[in-house]
Structure formats: structure tokens, C-alpha cells
Amino acid sequence: MEMKATEQNRRRFFDYLFTLFIVVSLNFALPRLMPGDPFLYLSGDHGEEIARFSTDQIDAYRHQYGLDKPWPAQYAASLFALLRGDLGYSIYYNKEVSTILLNRLPWTLLLVLSAVFFSTVIGCLLGSLSASFRGKALDRLLYPLMIAVAEIPAFLLGLMLLFFLAAGLRLFPLSGAMTHFAGTAGFWHTFVDIAHHAFLPVLTLTMVRTGAMYLLARNAMTTVLARDYVRTARAKGLSTARILARHSLRNAMVPIVTRVFLSLGGLVGGAILVENVFAYPGLGRLMRESVLVHDYPMIQGIFLLVTGAVLSANFLADCIYRRLDPRIGLSTEVQP
Amino acid sequence: MTTKRLLLFSLLLFLVAACDREPSERPKAQDSTQKCGAAPLVIRLEGGDWGYPSPFAHYPRGPGGFKMALIFDSLLERDEKGLIPWLAEDYTIQENGLVYRFKIRKNVRWQDGKPLTPEDVAFSFKYADRHAATWSYIHESVQEVSADGDTVMVRLKEPLALMLDSLGRTRIIPKHIWEKVERPKEFTTPEATIGCGPYLLTEYSKEHGTYRFQANKDYWGPKPRIDSIEFVPVSEPILAYENGELDMIAVTPDLLPRFTADPANKIVRNPAFWGYRLLLNQKDLELLRDVRVRRALVYAINRSELVEKIERGAGVPGSLGILPPDHIMAVGDIRQYPFDPAAARTLLEEAGLHATGGEALRLLPSGEKVSMELLCSGQEVRMAELLRQWLAEVGIEITIRSVDGKTRDDRVRRQAYQLAIIGHGGWGGDAGYLVSHLVGDVFTQDASPSASGTAGLVNPELLGLLVQQNVEVDPEKRRQLIGEIQRKAAELVPEIPLYYTAGRTMYRPAKYDGWINMFDHHSLQHSKLSYLERTGPAAIRR
């Protein structure tokens, strides 16, 4: 039995390794599939200056960054560099990819993790509440409200918040992650300042995600509450809160946990638009920009980071999933 | 049971409210700097990351180069009227434009205290010739550079009239710092931003897109008028201006009424040096080789209405002489093309493209529809739709193909298009760019195709004129030639400039009123003289 378990774990580990390899290869290929050249600038955004490079200059740069080599050679070089932990040097930003990522990552993490936390907590609470009061006034009020909030595209919601709360009521700053050039104000002030700036983006992401979590929790809870053992518990006279806490939540957790971890990948996508609305200096903005300018090493670096994060999140989801419902682990082994 | 439910519910509500209420204190530290002492003048402009402001590491797109120019001086500077001597006190052009001699100013110091010598200048040219600087156009065109006494001599591989501009704008970098640097694009230590310009870089954040420049107290030239320039990112510049977070913004025409009434604001129209053009690929589409068809296209397109609809009036309709009316070498007496669909139809009939039996579309002699594919990026789709509408009225079918910007650029360079809309700045620059607009890369083998995309027009007379102006160093003679080229271009229609944007810039003169436009550029905040006293070499020319 134990032997089998370790062997299975090893197999799963190799599965993840294989996925990682495929993804790394795709990361290499995808940006290069895009038509266009990182050094070719013919047009600018409205009113924006561009530097024109001559053919000589472009060739010189392509050589400097090894882009004149055939694809297999570039691929091998990038794989070896990756094994050494070297993500390369950004063509557009003129800095090590890893440094840029490290500088940006905390900001995105701040937004995404806060949003995941708040949305999960609020969504689950409201969802369970709605499920236990199903069909009552509270549920009837919450349900359409949450659906409506969940369905408003994040960027539009963000713009709305920006306009009403930041521009109209002037409650929040318009953009950025902190006040610049304000002098040294001490740790506490900086903290408040950062929270103040992060509030609207986090609120936007939270509101958008809460709807989905709410629906999921409500759905799961309803299903669980309709089960025999819950009815038995009810018949025994246990209170709703107790039933919720003891019996239902644990069983409803499986899809919720799966969803929380699955949603991490999507959040970065959603964050792209929201970070742009609030001019927030996270990975989303970086990603949009580097795709726009075809900065291959940078795109690869971001893809890899996001991929790695999601892969490990999935792995975690898998493990938790097994702990919550231990029968699953056994069943896969029993299967021929 | 119900009370318990209520209790639970209120508890949850409280939790939600508590979670949602992150700290909401307002920051108070904002204005602390302005209270102390004789209030140093701080100007705040719209930021955003445009790269580390060294001559090699700033980004190829966007205004990073102008930030870099605050730190690094060049031999020539530009004011409202033209080039002015800057680090070079004087210059002469010899051997029919092959040799340039610059007399270098004395008593100039680098920001690290070391003196600037003609050696540094010579080094800068050699370095820019070897390594492609982002905003330098002398890469691999210099034969020899030498410093002799206080003069620097530059010998070119071949004479090129616009090299005065190119040499003049090349940034002078300190030899003692850069001589060891082999990969300048990746050299981003603090040393990389030591120049001899009027401002010092004191803060830069890549991820936030902030820059702060402080006046250089030991600047050799006119005194900097602003103590510090801060670039801060904003998402809605207009709100930021109203909040006093920015001191200068661009205003769109529909917002003008909101601000014109207030005398505290000064609104300036920018010179129209940023434009869109319609490229006609004569190599791919045989039809376009007929000048009547090209002229018909111009007549059919309502360029003034493009300005009205797309830019809400903030623009200048394209001139078929290519150079925008605000250009110092633009001539007025060229063939005019008013919006005239009837004239377009007549020309198309003459070209043998008839619409038979009440059909809307014209047919080629071979019986096929007259149909063209119009390439544009997402931003120009509206414009493309208008063009399609107008051309449909004269019987030409247009299929719009919209792709992302880089893809469009790539296809334009590979000349894989029939018609293409492309927008870029630099229309106010040295008229030498006419070469790339009019004949593409037909003219010389190594003319940068990245600057063109025009498939080229084979017209010996026009080609001759272009070759002549290319080596003509006498300013007056060159002006004549450029005028002649514009007249010729308007006759031949090698491409169709659609319009040049002329936005408006607003600022509060009470706070600072030194802003000027360079003769060849459209933005007040990009000219170095905007930040300096107008004395010495920067004195106002009457």
C-alpha cells in the first residue's frame, strides 16, 4: 500500500515535470510565432515618438541578443540558461528579466492574493448563507445582486469605481501603487499609503471574483444540504450554524478549493486589464507592454513565472483535494 | 431558531464589512516639501516608464529620449527656428558635405566634475558609429573622427545633407565612463546617467514609471529655471491636472470649453508634426501604378472630414507635398486636391475602370471587381472604415484587415500589403525623410527600409531631385530642391498623407511660463530650452 502511494506520487511528480517542459517549450515558441520584429518600429501610438533603426542597427541588435541564430539553437540556449536559473536579458527594458520580475511581483501578489482572500471569504460566507436561507428574502436579494456584480466585466467595474470613488468623491488616489516624492514618512505612513492605493484595484478584483465564489459555494452547499446526512442532522435538531460548520462546509470544500486554486491563473489575466485601468505597476501591465513590443525574453520570463505559480497551485489543490476526500486517492489505485 | 439565524447573519455582515474596510486614511504627507524655505519650483509632468535615461537604454518608443536629453547635451540644440550651436560653438562643412568641423565649447564639466574635452566628443561619435544608440542615426556612416585642439573633425563615408542634424543630435558621453562598456544597452548603473546637461537624474523607478530630475547647479550654459522636474504616472491626466497633481496636460477639443474660460490656464496648439499616411503599394497592386488611379484616391478621400471626425478638428488635413504646413521647408504652391468624388469618378473612367449596368463597383478590364485590401492596426480601424465608405462611393471596394501594431509594421516592411495606414511622428524633422516617403528603398541600397515601407515610385526626375538634395549642403539651394520635390510629389502621389494631428497643450502660466516648441517637434515639454533661461546660447532669436 505505501509502496504504491510513493510510486503514485512519483508518477504525479513526473506528470508535473512533463507539463512544465511542454509549457516551457510553448513559452519559447509562442512569442516567436507572432509576426513582427522586436527591433522594428515603423509606427508609434498616437502622438508618441519612435526611434527608427536602420537595417544595420537591427542586424547588430539581433546578433547581440542571439536572435540571428536558428530556432533550435536559440531553444537549446534558452533551456540551458533556464537550468542555470538565468531568465535572460530583456530586449526592451534593458535589465535582467529576473530583476524586473522581482520588482514587479510583490505588487501583483498584493492585489491578487488580497482579492483571492477577500473574495473567497466573502463569497463562501454569503454563499452558505444564501444556501441555508434558500428561497427566502435574503437569498432572493443576494442572488441577483451577486450575479449582476459577477457579470460586470472587471475593467468596466474598475473604471466605474475609479470615476465614482476616486474622481468623483476623491476618496482614493487615481493611479499608481504609492505616493511618490512625498519624502520619508515612516513605516506606518507608507503602509497606509500603499493600502490606500491598492484599495480600488483590490476591491474591483474582489467584487468580480466574489460573485463566482458565491455561486459556487451556494451551489455546493445546496447540494450538500439536500443530502441525507444533513437532513438527518436537521432531524436530530442541530442548528443551522452547526450543520453548516460541521457537516456541510467540509463536504462543500472540494469544489471550492479546486476553484480557488484553478482561478489563480485566470486572475493574472483579469489583473492585466485592472492594473491597466489603475496604472498599477504589477505584472499585468508588464505583460501587456512586453507582448506589445515583442520582448521575447521578458514574455518568456513572465509566462514562466505565471505558469510555475499556477502549476504549484494546482499541485497544492491536488494534495488538499486528496486530504479532504481521501477516497479519491484510493480509487485511482484500485482502477485497472 | 430565527434569532440564531439573525445573529449569525449580523455576525457575517460585520465580518464582511470589517474585511472590506481596509485603512482609508487620506495621505497628508503630500505638501510637506513646499512649506520650507524659498519654495523651490517643482514641475510635475505625466510619467510612465520609458526606460533608464541613458543614450542607449531608454526605450525606442515613447518620450524616454527627451528625458535622457535633459542629462546629456549634444553639439547642436534646437529652438523655435532651427538648429543652434550648443556644445559646439561653431561648425563648418567642407568638401561638399563630406567633412564636418565642430569647434567645441570650453569650460564644460561632466556632472561628476571632470572636464569635457574634444576627445570626449570624438569618442562619442566613434562610439555611436560602432554601437547603435537608440536615437542616433549615424550608425556605420562615419569614416573617421579626430580631435585637434578645440575642434573635432568628422569625415563621412559619403556626403549626406541630413548628417548635420544627425551629428548635431548625437549625445556626447564621457569617455572615462563609457570606454570600458561593451554592451551599452545593458549598462544601467548610476554612472550611465552622468552627462553634461542641465539636469541630474536623482530618482528613477522602472516599475512605478517615476523620474525625478534636479537642476545641475554647475551647468555650463543657461541657468535651469526649474529646480526639479518630477514625472509621475497618472491614469487620467485631466483629473490629475484639476487636482493639481500635474502641471501640463494635453486637452482634447471636446474638453476645451471646460478650460478656456479660466484665465489660469494657457492653451497652446501643438505644431502638426505627428501624422497618418496611406501607403500605396505599387509593386503589389498593378492598378496603383496608374497615376490617375492614385489621384482618384486622393479626390475620393475627404481628408478634412477625417480630421473633423477622428480628431474632432484637432489636426491639419494631409498635404500631398508630404511636408506638413508647419514644416520650415513646406511650400504652398503645390497641386491641391479638394474632396471631389466626381473628379475621382472621371479619373477612374479615364483609367479604364468602368461600372457597368448600374453596378456599384467598378470592374477591371479583365472583368474582376476593383478591390483593395487596407491594412491597419486596431487603433486605425475607424479611419479605415471612413476610407472604405468614401471609396465605395466612387466604386472601389475596400476590405479592411486589422492586425496588431507590430504585425502591421512587419507586413509594411516586407511590403506585404496593398494599402496601409501608418501613423508616426517626426514629420517636422529634416526634410531628408522625403526620400523614404517618396521612393522607398529604391534610391540607395542601405537606406533604412525601417523608415519607409513605401514600395517606391520609379520616376527619374523625382529621383534626380532627391539625389541632389541628399548631398546639397547649401541651405538655400537645398530649400529650393525640397520645394521642387514637394511640387513633384503632389503631381505624382506616391503616398497619401491623411492628416497631421495638432493637439492642444494646457498649463498654468502662473506657475511656470517658460515653455517653448522646438522648430521640428510637437511637444512643449520635450524641448530642453523649455527648462532653461533664454540667455547665452539659448537667447531668443529675433
Added chain:
Amino acid sequence: MNGLEMTYPATRRSLPLWHMLSGSGKLALLILLLMAGVALAAPLLCRHSHRIASGPALAAPSLVHPMGTDELGVDLWAQIAYGARISLLVGAATALLAGVGGAAVGIVSGYQGGLADRLTMRLIDILLVLPDLPVMIVLAAFFGPSVTTIIVVLAAFSWTATARIIRSRVLILKERRYIKAAELYGAGTLYLLRRHFLPEIFPLAAVGMIRLAGRAIVAEAGLSFLGLGDPTSRSWGLIMHHALSFKGIYYTDFWKWWLVFPWLALTLVVTSLALLGRDLEKLADPRIGRS
């Protein structure tokens, strides 16, 4: 329990769908039908062209232009009526493709297990970890932006969520005693699927699909908002994109019709879909419906 399940389908069959819906569900269905009607009858309903300018630019709503005009002078009501076609098409096609595909994959991989499951899970992992927005940008650049590309790309990225959730449900179901019992009694795979799995899975799949439709419509709007949609399609997202890229839109009155109407249309359809989804979910899962 068995008895209850036996009686339920009979009631379902005997009542027309309309009477099973709640008030909000009825309203939602009406709105959706209305939108579909508008989409189908667009040429009859609009006096003006949805492509060619028919009035002054940025005119406020009036009798001639009930929803005003955009900056080119094109009638907005016509654009919204024709835009309904795009949005509904994108929503329906994507939901169908991704929902059916995802459910099938989820059932097969959950029930079969083994190699099929492993391969599917790896494929899902790969798709899930690829950041979708940049990949969509790349694909749009590669294939050229068109409605078909958008549907296919959206479907390719959205089937995974359904598949994974359904798989996890199937895994749980498989452990149920009555199913194990049925297996022991020699029930065939098809029988098990029809009798036990599908009824349990259908609510998830239905809710999933309704959500997918809503999300596909929103995603199309998002792509168009970024300027990556089909520029010739005139979808609602594209109208908003044009409105939002109009500089200073928020400081003028133009947004009151240019932005609000497509936004309203989009929100109405998407919310209606969600509300209808709720009712269908009730109908599909008898136990939820009754409790």
C-alpha cells in the same frame, strides 16, 4: 429516495417550461427572446445603416436617432441591434462548444481514469497555466481577428473549468455506495451514465454552460475592449472600445449614450443569462428545486 426520483421526471414532462420558471426567470427569458428577436429582425427595425454615417457626429438621442450617434455619425440603435447578432452568436456557440466538450471530457476522464485521465489532466494543466490573454493576442495576430477565431479561442480556453469540475464530481459519485452497488449488479457503463451520472452532472453542466455563455459574451467584449476583436463586426464590445478610446469621454456628455447603451445591452443579456441559469439549475436538480 428512489421513489422520489422516479416521480419527478413525470412532473417535469407534464408542465411546460414557462410555468416552471420563477418571476425573474420569466423576465430573463423574455429579455433574451427580445434580444434574439432584435438580432434577427435588425434590418426591419432600423431605419439607418449600422455602418454608414446617417447623421451629425455624436448627436444626442432624438426621434431620428433613438440612441444617438457615434463620433462618425453612425446610428447607435442600428449598431446595437446588429451587435446583438454578434454577441448572441459568440455566447451561444462558445457555450455549446465548450460546455458539451468540457462535460464529455470531464465524464470520460473521471469515469475511465487511467491513461485517458492522466493525458486529459495534463492537457488541462497546460491550458490552465498558459496565460490566456497573451495567448489570445498571439493567436489573434496569427489567424487574424474574426468572430470565428474568437469563438474557437474562447471555447478552447473555457472548456477546462467545466471539465475539471465535472471530473471531480464524477470522482465523488463513483465512490457512492449505490453506484458501487449498481456496478456489482452488472450495470453497464451507458446505463450508469444515464441513470446516475447524467442526472447528477446535468445541473453542473447546465449552470456551467449558462455561465460560459455569459462569460464568452463578456470575454468577447473584453477582447474588443483591448482592440483585439473583429474590427468589422461592430459588436457591443467594439462600440464600447471606440467610445472608451475617445479621449476625454468621461468629461463630456457623449458617454451617456455612446457608452451606456452598449453597456446596458451587454449587462442585460449577461444578467438575464445568469438569472435563467438559476432557474434551469433548479429544474435540472430536482432535490434543489424542492427543498
